[in-house]
Amino acid sequence: MSLSFSTNPSSNRSLKHFSDEAVARSIYTRHRDGKRIKFDIDNYIALVDSIITTADRITNGNKEGLKFSDDFLNVDPPIFTLNQISTELTRRAPGIEKAHQTTLNILDILVSYPWEAKAVLTLTAFATEYGDIWHLNHYSLLDPLANSLSMIKGVPFLKKQLNSIKYRQVLLCPNSLIYSCLRAIKYMNQLNKHFKHDVNELSELSSAFSRQIPLISYWIIHIIVAAQFEISSYLNSTEGQPQNYLDELSEKIDSILHTLGSYLNIV
Template sequence: MCAGGGDTHATAIGILNTLSNYGWDAKAVITLAAFAVNYGEFWLVAQLHKTNPLAKSLALLKQLPDVLEHRESLKTRFNVVNNLVKAMFEVTHIIIKFKGLPKQYISPNTPELVTATTHIPTAVYWIIRSIVACASVLTNLIGMGHRYVIILLLLLPYAFSIT
């Protein structure tokens, strides 16, 4: 939805509603897994398209040659997306570790535990909203070709502004 200029907040809320039957940690993991499939495929094709005939064919089918041809000149811009993905994984990992703390040693009414627990939904929301923004950038990158790549990557930091 965001690829066409949609609202990242509305899309994130839609994803959260779809996953409403799951715990907050599972919402983050499921959304990251779905994004990882597409993002991983994009990077695998990007890495192998010059040496692997199958990757080259996939790049052609997905209309990636123009983007991949200019990959080196856009490397620093792609690093922004990669760093955000790493941060999302780190926060998700922390949430999972937190949820795995042994309950027999921690009282559920401990102020620190209550405070930390209240921040998890916000963290998951921002993980999902970041995924939506990254997916939107990558979708636009692939769909529009090189002439729009630089503009989209320059706008990436603004995709996360609070509305």
Template sequence: MKGAQQAKFPALDDKALQGFDDMLHVLSYTIKKISCEVFLHVSCKSSGGRDPHATTLAIFKLLSSYSWDAKVVLALSALAVNYGEFWLVAQLYHTNPLAKAVAVLKQLPEVFERADALKPKFEEINNLIKATLDVAKCIVEFNEIPSQFITSDASEMSTAATNIPTAVYWAIRSVVACATQIIDLTGLSHEYVFSSTKP
């Protein structure tokens, strides 16, 4: 069995491992930079500064060396890295003592205790995330179509290819919108939580 596993997954040499580590470092740095752009957007928004379009363009500039599918995947990764913990704690808050303790440390109980009142906002965010994931999957699948199946006179392919940048723009702008809403809901602002629950 061990020999079969080695045949399937050959051992990586030090050079390959170093290349993999370098790639992970670059990707994690890029994801952090995307997160910084989103946080900058939220902090400027309260003072009447940066709009979502400017933030989306800043993220586009940051990701200029990446392919279209990589751009949208990295933006969604930044959203997942920064807010995945919140969603996990939110789902387990009422049934798991560890999740409850994490919520207390992050000062989130007010948000979770008013989950019923905030449910429509959370559902809207979840719906937008799901729609953005669907768009991202389509972009990735489009880019994975083998070249032998693409003819030079395929007008549908060329039309689809010209629409990819627009789809990526709106996917990234959706990530900015979702992150902004999540920050607003979890930003420890009692005024926001209480005003959101008023009829």
């Protein structure tokens, strides 16, 4: 089921015409909470957190005292699946409709995974590409191969955008889109652990939270898709996302964090 948008071009650029109810109808008709694949979300969160924070320290020129955690050594990533997600993340056009369709495609790829796993695997695919870019940049002054590869990937173009408002809205800042998505995934994981052990005590709250998970996971993936396109636009020197779209996504993830934070305050 696809979402219907107004034919007014200006409204197509606003999430105000993209309601949670419409999104829910779109995803619930195609997806249920997959339980067939066991998933260690804690290790994936540690892995993604390490990649993104280390890459951003390199980006900011803070290369001293970099420490690498081994908390995620037991991760056995589904390489083929991550490659499929990466392909979806890198081949779309800007805007809400394209991000929505890409999100649905990614959900189709991850149909057998639990909802939280869908979100963290999408963020893992994003982090893999992002980390690779800055890893190459880190060694480009010492390694001719790394320098050549970083040139091919467009890293010099990306570096020109580091101080731009839009780049810092997507990454680097604690309240950026990607860091907020990671924080939302951590909150969901905390709540799942709590409700797993206290489901009888807070059954009504647990049920309300469970109903929110698919929608929250959808929006996390949608935001990652939009953020990846913005980063890709810097690498390719092409048009990025509209500023008002990024602003609305910031409002959306802030709202999600507020909702999850409210649950955490109760439990």
